[in-house]
Amino acid sequence: MSKAFTPVAFIVLALFALAPAVVAWAPFEQTMGLVQKIFYYHVPSAMLMFISAFVCGIASAVYLFKRSAAADRLALAAGELVVLFGLIVMVTGPLWGRKAWGVWWQWDAKLTSALLLWMIFIAYLMVRRFGGPGSEKLGGAMAVFGMANVPFVYVSSMYWRTLHPAPTVVPTLQPGMRGAFYFCVTAFVGLYVLLLTVRRRIGEHEAEVERLHLALED
C-alpha cells in the first residue's frame, strides 16, 4: 500500500473520533430537534452509496468494453461499499423517520427507489459470489443498470410527493450546521477512499494467488 495510507488512516480515525463532538455542538433544528442530528451520518452515507454506485457502474462498463481485470476488481470493491453504506442509510433513515414522520417506512418514490438501488447491488454481490464462470459479465451489466438508477433516486423527491426532504436541503444549511455536515462528509469520504484501497488490494492479492496456484499446477 502507498506511503500515504497510514497518515490518511490516522487523520480519518481522528475525524471520526471528533465527529460526535462536532455534531453535538451543531445547532438543533427548529422542528425536529435532537433527532435531526442523524442527518450528519445519514446524508454522507447516502452520498457515498451514490458515488460508489457510479464507481462500480463505470468500472463495470470499462470491464465490459475493454476486459480490464483491474477495472473489474475496482467494480467489485465499490459494489461491496455500495451495500455497506446502503445498509447504514437503510437503518439510520427509519430511525430518523420514526421520530420525525411517525412511521418507520413509507413506500414513496424516494425510499422505494433507494431500497431498489441497494437491493440491485446486493444482487450484484451475490451474482459475483455464487454466479460461477461468466459472473463478471453478468454482474457488470447489473452494476451498469444499478448506476443508471442513481439519478432517479436523487431526483425522486423533487418530482414526486414524498415524506423525504428534497436534496436542496444541503445547499441551504445554516453556517453552524454546514460546518458540522462537511466535517462529517470529509470523514466519510476519507474512510471510503481507505476502504476502497484496501478492498482493491485484497482483490489484487486474490488474483495473484490464483495465478500462482495455476503456475504451481503447471
Next chain:
Amino acid sequence: MKSRVSILIVMLVVFGAMTLSAQQPGSSTPPDGFVPVNAAPQVDQLPAAPMVIAAYAFVWVALVVYVWFLWRRLAKVERELADLNRRIQTR
C-alpha cells in the same frame, strides 16, 4: 301533501340542530369515542435520544465490523501469497 313536506322540513331542522349541538366543543355531555387533543401527552411522546444513539451506534458498529472483516481477509490472503511464493522458490 303540504303537511307531509312541512313535517319533513321540521324533522330535518330538529335532527340538524341535535347533530350540531352534539359537535359543539362546549357541550356538557361527555363524548363516547376518542377525544382529540392537539398534542400528545408529554409522557407518551417518542423520545429522540434513543433513536439518535441507536443510529450513531449502528454506524460505528457496521464500520468497525467491516474494517475487521477486511483486516482478516487481507491477512489471510497475504499469508496465502507468502506461502505460495515460498513453495515456488523451493521448487
